[in-house]
Amino acid sequence: MTTSLARTDTSTSPRKRAGNGAALRDDVDQIGLDALVGHAGYAVRRFQLWIFQDFIKTLGAVDIRPTQYSVLTVIGANPGLSQMAVAKRLGIERARLVHLLDSLEQRRLVKRIKSKTDRRSHALHLTAQGDTALAKFKRLAAAHERHVEEKIGRANREQLLQILACFT
Amino acid sequence: MTTSLARTDTSTSPRKRAGNGAALRDDVDQIGLDALVGHAGYAVRRFQLWIFQDFIKTLGAVDIRPTQYSVLTVIGANPGLSQMAVAKRLGIERARLVHLLDSLEQRRLVKRIKSKTDRRSHALHLTAQGDTALAKFKRLAAAHERHVEEKIGRANREQLLQILACFT
DNA sequence: CGCAATTGTTGTCGTCAACAACAATCTTTC
DNA sequence: GAAAGATTGTTGTTGACGACAACAATTGCG
Numbered sequence: 001m002t003t004s005l006a007r008t009d010t011s012t013s014p015r016k017r018a019g020n021g022a023a024l025r026d027d028v029d030q031i032g033l034d035a036l037v038g039h040a041g042y043a044v045r046r047f048q049l050w051i052f053q054d055f056i057k058t059l060g061a062v063d064i065r066p067t068q069y070s071v072l073t074v075i076g077a078n079p080g081l082s083q084m085a086v087a088k089r090l091g092i093e094r095a096r097l098v099h100l101l102d103s104l105e106q107r108r109l110v111k112r113i114k115s116k117t118d119r120r121s122h123a124l125h126l127t128a129q130g131d132t133a134l135a136k137f138k139r140l141a142a143a144h145e146r147h148v149e150e151k152i153g154r155a156n157r158e159q160l161l162q163i164l165a166c167f168t
Numbered sequence: 169m170t171t172s173l174a175r176t177d178t179s180t181s182p183r184k185r186a187g188n189g190a191a192l193r194d195d196v197d198q199i200g201l202d203a204l205v206g207h208a209g210y211a212v213r214r215f216q217l218w219i220f221q222d223f224i225k226t227l228g229a230v231d232i233r234p235t236q237y238s239v240l241t242v243i244g245a246n247p248g249l250s251q252m253a254v255a256k257r258l259g260i261e262r263a264r265l266v267h268l269l270d271s272l273e274q275r276r277l278v279k280r281i282k283s284k285t286d287r288r289s290h291a292l293h294l295t296a297q298g299d300t301a302l303a304k305f306k307r308l309a310a311a312h313e314r315h316v317e318e319k320i321g322r323a324n325r326e327q328l329l330q331i332l333a334c335f336t
Numbered sequence: 337c338g339c340a341a342t343t344g345t346t347g348t349c350g351t352c353a354a355c356a357a358c359a360a361t362c363t364t365t366c
Numbered sequence: 367g368a369a370a371g372a373t374t375g376t377t378g379t380t381g382a383c384g385a386c387a388a389c390a391a392t393t394g395c396g
Binding site for chain 1: 212213216249257329333
Binding site for chain 1: 386
């Protein structure tokens with residue numbers, strides 16, 4: 001059993017100065033996380049924060065954020081998709097995709113082409129400029145992925161991808 | 169270009185709507201992710217979304233969100249911490265922690281006690297009510313963690329925690 | 337034809353991270 | 367001991383993001 005409700009002292013036994021308002025323990029390394037260490041969500045949240053920050057920093061020169069990169073990649077690999085299809089595939093709101101595409105279209109990376117078979121929808125394509133830009137983005141993204149590998153290890157990254165493959 | 173195929177069609181393959189012809193490919197299962205499949209960040213983002221939604225839903229009856237839970241857990245395990253110490257340990261902005269604590273203090277789960285040794289800082293403690301409430305939260309959080317286990321498998325969850333331990 | 341569903345769009349709301357600035361208070365340094 | 371610098375809590379702003387709701391135009395189907 002992982003956590004019984006008994007408040008047993010955690011792994012490390014930090015000196016609990018039980019006194020109210022006693023000295024404050026500011027030493028970060030000594031602060032126990034208690035039940036949090038058993039929660040995958042906490043570790044994943046911290047990891048995602050780190051990984052997104054590295055992505056944003058690594059692609060900072062081209063000003064591309066993770067969500068923008070995912071949209072460009074999917075459109076590049078599947079030209080002609082509708083906004084609804086991209087939104088569903090990436091798990092983002094179609095309302096949000098509107099603003100994403102507005103930004104990418106303003107930057108001449110993507111174009112919305114009115115579909116002839118369904119006048120409601122737009123067929124999404126990369127512009128020629130967007131195609132060459134995406135190639136550059138992919139190189140930078142690969143560099144970012146190497147940072148991940150250096151951080152958690154090559155084998156661990158592989159296992160991670162395999163474990164979470166069911167969410168992609 | 170890169171043809172990434174062989175998507176193992178997983179569980180639900182409901183009903184492929186016999187929509188219009190070959191104009192727009194709306195079939196979500198057939199849309200390739202291209203370079204995204206090799207990016208840990210994408211999988212982690214999707215996973216975190218799923219795991220947080222399950223957490224929020226599982227703890228919906230008590231109206232506790234992941235960040236609130238993490239704050240309560242750390243305070244419960246380390247009474248007397250300053251706000252700065254909690255913020256640094258959990259990796260959240262101290263400005264954000266202010267609002268978090270305002271909310272938790274209004275709900276009588278946490279109390280800020282003015283430190284005698286450092287009149288700038290507050291010593292954070294759970295109230296008696298907060299202590300019993302946290303015990304209940306932990307039971308619900310354990311149920312959420314079982315959902316994670318059912319989703320990705322027991323061994324995979326263990327490996328995930330081990331791989332990401334360096335971020336906690 | 338008529339009605340339900342879909343698509344793109346606009347808007348609002350709440351969460352969250354990242355900064356910047358500030359007053360009060362400690363700490364260091366001269 | 368006083369001035370200068372650092373820390374703590376606080377307030378505010380900005381922007382990305384997810385979740386909803388409503389709407390017009392359009393399509394599909396009974």
